[in-house]
Amino acid sequence: MKSTVEQLSPTRVRINVEVPFEELKPDFDKAYKALAQQVRIPGFRPGKAPAKLLEARLGRGAILEQVVNDALPAKYGEAVQTSDVKVIGRPEIEITKIEDGEELAFTAEVDVRPEIELPEYSSIAVTVDPISISDEDIEDQLQSLRQRFGTLKNVERPVQDGDFVSIDLSATVDGQEVSEASTTGLSHEVGSGQLIEGLDETLIGMTAEESKEFTSTLVAGEFAGKEAVITVKVNSVKERELPEADDEFAQMASEFDTIEELKTDLRGRVEQSKKVQQAGEIRDKVLEALLERTEVPLPEGAVQAEVDAVLHDAVHGFDHDEAKLAEALEAQGSSREEFDKDTKEAAERSVKTQLLLDAIAEKDNTQVGQDELTERILFQSQRYGMSPEQFIQQVQQAGQLGAIFADVRRGKALAGVVGQAAVTDTEGNTVDTAEMFGDPAAEEADAAEAVEASAE
Known part of the structure; x- marks a missing residue:
C-alpha cells in the first residue's frame, strides 16, 4: 500500500x-x-x-x-x-x-492537530489575590456547623428569611393547569432561592394556612419560557434553634474539648479552602496567559462538533423542539442568535485549550499513572452518585475512558507550566506553587531515578 x-x-x-x-x-x-x-x-x-x-x-x-x-x-x-x-x-x-x-x-x-509554537513557560507572570483569613470567616464556618446541629421548632408568627416552611404549590398558564409544577407538603428553606423565582419574596410575611398568588417564568417542562400564575399555600412555619457556641458544643460537634480548639481547627480548614481557591485562580490565569500568547489554528470540524453537542443537550431539555428553546431564551432576555454566537465562542475556546494543553503534554512528555487515573474516576463517580464500578462500566460503554485520560493529562500538563511561571500576589509576595501543583524539578528527578532503576 x-x-x-x-x-x-x-x-x-x-x-x-x-x-x-x-x-x-x-x-x-x-x-x-x-x-x-x-x-x-x-x-x-x-x-x-x-x-x-x-x-x-x-x-x-x-x-x-x-x-x-x-x-x-x-x-x-x-x-x-x-x-x-x-x-x-x-x-x-x-x-x-x-x-x-x-x-x-x-x-x-x-x-x-496543528503545529503549535509554545512560549517559554518561565516568561509567564501572573498576579493573584493573597490568602486572607478574617475572624468573620471563622464565625461563618462556626455558624454553618451550628446550623448542622440545630433543631427545628414550630412558630406561630409570619414567615421570616431563614425559616423552614411546608408549602403546597400549583401553577397555571393562560388558565391551563401545569401538572408538573404542582406539589403538596414540600419542605423549603426561605431565602435559599432553590425553587421558583419570586417564591421566597412572596413567602416572607405569610402565615400558616395562608395562600398567595404571584407570577414567574417556568424554566422547564412543556411550558418552559412561559409566564405562569403560581399559587403557594403555607402549611407550617418552623425556625431553627442553634446550640450555643461553647465547650459543650465543641465536644458534641467535634473531637475537641474546647470551643477555642474547635475555632483553631476551623481556621486551618478555612486556610486550606482558600489555598484551593487561590490554586484555581492561579491555574485559570496561567491558562489565560498561555491562550493569549499562543497562536492555535482551529480545526473547523472539531469546533462544529463541540457546537453540535451543546445544541443537542440544550434542545434535548425541550423535547428537541427548537422553537421552545428560542422561547426560553427570549424569556431570559436572550435570543437564539446570541445563544449560537456564545456557543461558538465557547466551543472555539474549548478546542483551543484542548489543543494547546495536548501540545504541552506532548512536548513535556507528560505521563499519567494508573493511580492518577483511578483518583479521577473515583472523584467523578462520587460527583454522579455512582459506585466506581458502575461509573467505569458506563464510561467504557460510552467510549469515554480515553477522554478522562486526556483530561487528567491536560491537567498535569498545565500544572507543569504553573510550576515554572512567576506567580505573585497583589501585595508583591511570591506564591509558592509547589505545594499546590507539585515541584516539576523534583518530579523530573523522580522520573529519572525510576528510569535508571528499571534499566538496572
Whole structure:
C-alpha cells in the first residue's frame, strides 16, 4: 500500500491511498466466507459454496462493494499510522479508483492537530489575590456547623428569611393547569432561592394556612419560557434553634474539648479552602496567559462538533423542539442568535485549550499513572452518585475512558507550566506553587531515578 499526505491547511490534510488488489485477498476471503454462510446454493452445505459460484449468483460488483467497504477503515487506519499525522474526528473518504484485479485508490480528508509554537513557560507572570483569613470567616464556618446541629421548632408568627416552611404549590398558564409544577407538603428553606423565582419574596410575611398568588417564568417542562400564575399555600412555619457556641458544643460537634480548639481547627480548614481557591485562580490565569500568547489554528470540524453537542443537550431539555428553546431564551432576555454566537465562542475556546494543553503534554512528555487515573474516576463517580464500578462500566460503554485520560493529562500538563511561571500576589509576595501543583524539578528527578532503576 502506498499513501501520501497533502496539507490543505494548518488543521486539515488529504491522505491519498493506493492499495494493490493482492493486499485485499484476506478481505476477499472474509467476504466469501461470510456470504457463503448467508447464500444457499443447491448441492453445497452452508459455508461451502465456491467463490466462483457465489460471484455468479450475486455478481462480482456486489462482492467487490462489500470488500471495499470492509477494507477501507483498516487501510485508512494503516495510512494514518504511517503518515505521522495526528488526526482529529472522522475522515471524509472518497473512492477515486477501483480497477478490479489491479488497484483500489481513495482519499481521506480529515482534521489534524496543528503545529503549535509554545512560549517559554518561565516568561509567564501572573498576579493573584493573597490568602486572607478574617475572624468573620471563622464565625461563618462556626455558624454553618451550628446550623448542622440545630433543631427545628414550630412558630406561630409570619414567615421570616431563614425559616423552614411546608408549602403546597400549583401553577397555571393562560388558565391551563401545569401538572408538573404542582406539589403538596414540600419542605423549603426561605431565602435559599432553590425553587421558583419570586417564591421566597412572596413567602416572607405569610402565615400558616395562608395562600398567595404571584407570577414567574417556568424554566422547564412543556411550558418552559412561559409566564405562569403560581399559587403557594403555607402549611407550617418552623425556625431553627442553634446550640450555643461553647465547650459543650465543641465536644458534641467535634473531637475537641474546647470551643477555642474547635475555632483553631476551623481556621486551618478555612486556610486550606482558600489555598484551593487561590490554586484555581492561579491555574485559570496561567491558562489565560498561555491562550493569549499562543497562536492555535482551529480545526473547523472539531469546533462544529463541540457546537453540535451543546445544541443537542440544550434542545434535548425541550423535547428537541427548537422553537421552545428560542422561547426560553427570549424569556431570559436572550435570543437564539446570541445563544449560537456564545456557543461558538465557547466551543472555539474549548478546542483551543484542548489543543494547546495536548501540545504541552506532548512536548513535556507528560505521563499519567494508573493511580492518577483511578483518583479521577473515583472523584467523578462520587460527583454522579455512582459506585466506581458502575461509573467505569458506563464510561467504557460510552467510549469515554480515553477522554478522562486526556483530561487528567491536560491537567498535569498545565500544572507543569504553573510550576515554572512567576506567580505573585497583589501585595508583591511570591506564591509558592509547589505545594499546590507539585515541584516539576523534583518530579523530573523522580522520573529519572525510576528510569535508571528499571534499566538496572
